[in-house]
Amino acid sequence: MHQSSSRLTGATRGIAVAAIFLLPALFFTLFYIYPLGSILRLGLMPEGQLDVAALMQPFINPYLLRILWFTTWQAFVSTVLTLLLAFPGAYVLARFSFRGKTLIRTLATLPFVLPTVVVAAAFIALIGPSGVVNNWLRDLFALDRGPIALSQTIWIILIAHVFYNYSVVLRLLSAYWQNLPPSMTQAAQMLGASPLRAFFEVTLPLLRPAITSAATLVFIFCFTSFGVIIILGGPRFATIEVEIYRQAVNLFNLPLAAALSLWQIIFTFVLMWVYTRTQARLGQTVKATAAKAAERPAGTRREKLFVYGNVVAIVILIGAPLLALVVRSFRGQAGPTTLYYRSLFINRDDSLFFVPPGEAILNSLLIAFGAMALAVSLGLLAANVLSRWERGAADARDRRLLAPGILDALLMLPLATSAVTLGLGYLISLGRPPLNLRDSILILPIVHAVVAVPFVMRTVLPGFRGIQSSLREAAAVLGADGWRVWWEVDWPLIRRAVLAGAIYAFTISLGEFGATVFLARPETPTMPVAIYRFLGRPGALNYGQALAMSVLLMAVCAIAFVAIERFRFGNEGEF
Numbered sequence: 191m192h193q194s195s196s197r198l199t200g201a202t203r204g205i206a207v208a209a210i211f212l213l214p215a216l217f218f219t220l221f222y223i224y225p226l227g228s229i230l231r232l233g234l235m236p237e238g239q240l241d242v243a244a245l246m247q248p249f250i251n252p253y254l255l256r257i258l259w260f261t262t263w264q265a266f267v268s269t270v271l272t273l274l275l276a277f278p279g280a281y282v283l284a285r286f287s288f289r290g291k292t293l294i295r296t297l298a299t300l301p302f303v304l305p306t307v308v309v310a311a312a313f314i315a316l317i318g319p320s321g322v323v324n325n326w327l328r329d330l331f332a333l334d335r336g337p338i339a340l341s342q343t344i345w346i347i348l349i350a351h352v353f354y355n356y357s358v359v360l361r362l363l364s365a366y367w368q369n370l371p372p373s374m375t376q377a378a379q380m381l382g383a384s385p386l387r388a389f390f391e392v393t394l395p396l397l398r399p400a401i402t403s404a405a406t407l408v409f410i411f412c413f414t415s416f417g418v419i420i421i422l423g424g425p426r427f428a429t430i431e432v433e434i435y436r437q438a439v440n441l442f443n444l445p446l447a448a449a450l451s452l453w454q455i456i457f458t459f460v461l462m463w464v465y466t467r468t469q470a471r472l473g474q475t476v477k478a479t480a481a482k483a484a485e486r487p488a489g490t491r492r493e494k495l496f497v498y499g500n501v502v503a504i505v506i507l508i509g510a511p512l513l514a515l516v517v518r519s520f521r522g523q524a525g526p527t528t529l530y531y532r533s534l535f536i537n538r539d540d541s542l543f544f545v546p547p548g549e550a551i552l553n554s555l556l557i558a559f560g561a562m563a564l565a566v567s568l569g570l571l572a573a574n575v576l577s578r579w580e581r582g583a584a585d586a587r588d589r590r591l592l593a594p595g596i597l598d599a600l601l602m603l604p605l606a607t608s609a610v611t612l613g614l615g616y617l618i619s620l621g622r623p624p625l626n627l628r629d630s631i632l633i634l635p636i637v638h639a640v641v642a643v644p645f646v647m648r649t650v651l652p653g654f655r656g657i658q659s660s661l662r663e664a665a666a667v668l669g670a671d672g673w674r675v676w677w678e679v680d681w682p683l684i685r686r687a688v689l690a691g692a693i694y695a696f697t698i699s700l701g702e703f704g705a706t707v708f709l710a711r712p713e714t715p716t717m718p719v720a721i722y723r724f725l726g727r728p729g730a731l732n733y734g735q736a737l738a739m740s741v742l743l744m745a746v747c748a749i750a751f752v753a754i755e756r757f758r759f760g761n762e763g764e765f
Contacts, residue, residue: 248453265413272358272359284485286497296751298357300508301353307703309417316514350418367400370396370397399468403465406464413461414431414610417703421725434447434451439708519738534548550720553717557638561695565646609706620633654680
């Protein structure tokens with residue numbers, strides 16, 4: 191009887207866990223696999239029949255070939271520049287201790303959580319025709335106009351990409367560098383090698399997995415760049431992302447847009463595979479060489495100059511555009527003003543929207559709360575399943591049924607898919623039955639949740655991993671049922687991670703632009719869409735409102751980032 195009861199309990203547990211697995215799997219099937227499948231079908235069969243010629247258009251059309259070439263080489267150059275500039279800073283953060291190090295690390299990471307439209311607006315405010323630098327130089331030398339003419343050039347695109355991705359390289363490389371024992375380099379120097387030779391022959395080979403991982407990730411981000419290109423590049427420059435948007439929205443050529451998206455999906459999936467393989471090697475290497483490097487203060491005058499020179503460089507690189515954004519948002523043609531902020535809540539006769547622009551803030555907040563609730567729910571379920579699998583809590587039969595490895599891979603796929611591609615997929619697939627959501631406000635929280643779930647899951651998963659099975663077993667022995675065990679044991683241990691994941695999801699939704707620009711209705715703009723449209727219209731008022739809204743969005747993202755750093759489970763949740 192006891193054996194039969196145990197078998198029944200095990201079966202019930204297996205069914206419950208299977209149900210938990212099916213919910214996020216069903217969500218991603220409907221709102222990720224199905225839209226991408228629609229792109230695949232349209233790209234391969236634009237007229238309802240297989241047409242390989244349509245798929246090969248990006249490689250035979252001279253115009254599209256130029257776009258492919260530009261997308262690739264600008265991503266490569268951006269990656270190289272980011273690595274070169276971030277490498278010294280990573281060394282300083284990994285090997286030296288100095289006052290204000292935590293603040294510098296936080297400041298250096300801030301750009302990565304900022305929406306691309308905010309980054310673009312910040313550089314327009316800094317070095318644009320009416321930017322802080324040009325205004326200062328014009329007044330200083332009594333010029334008719336600012337001497338710096340970087341707007342709509344490749345240089346401002348490269349600078350913005352370096353700014354945006356600097357934190358990726360800095361954080362990945364410095365974290366890995368800290369775990370490399372300095373003894374090997376010291377031994378090489380004791381044997382007569384110069385510091386430079388020891389670096390190239392000992393340290394650099396050890397850092398190669400981290401460099402490869404960071405370079406791959408930065409290349410993906412630059413290859414799929416959209417907001418920076420479309421705002422700062424103007425009509426002269428177009429990446430694959432921008433061309434997908436142009437073909438779908440401006441020219442209504444959905445088959446060509448689908449073909450471009452399909453090739454981009456294939457390429458980015460390959461790059462993400464390289465990245466994940468490198469990350470696995472990275473983890474193995476760190477474990478094999480596990481020895482935290484002893485941080486030390488700069489000793490010699492040369493070391494102090496190197497350390498504080500890099501600190502100043504980080505502050506200028508990160509701080510200058512953001513400070514310029516704030517300063518420029520409070521400066522009108524006649525001097526300091528709050529007009530641009532006050533105008534956000536006035537629906538002028540020539541308004542770009544059917545509602546006051548300030549309602550874009552309310553729209554973004556409502557959508558972000560909805561996306562956060564959805565992403566946290568799905569992320570919790572997925573993390574719970576994966577942690578159970580890793581613990582071996584389920585029997586062998588359950589493991590075959592759940593296939594959590596498949597779930598893990600499925601939920602991480604959105605990281606290898608650009609938001610523009612997702613937006614196109616939704617535009618194609620969700621405008622007809624059985625999922626006719628194109629005109630519904632619900633479509634935005636859904637697509638934002640798809641993007642946010644991987645971050646939530648990776649943030650919450652370490653919390654579930656930290657729960658000891660003995661605690662659950664002890665609670666069950668004392669008579670607690672499953673829900674009470676979860677509430678009394680699991681929840682207190684994971685709530686900080688859940689809060690960090692919720693903030694992640696909220697921030698991602700608030701700043702999402704690539705998919706939203708496809709799907710947002712004119713009467714319900716979000717903050718990034720409003721900023722983009724303001725920047726695309728002439729007039730000082732429109733420009734000022736774009737900067738003001740960018741400052742508000744930046745402030746929310748910065749506060750959210752500080753909260754994430756406070757509540758995140760150790761160093762987990764990083765990619």
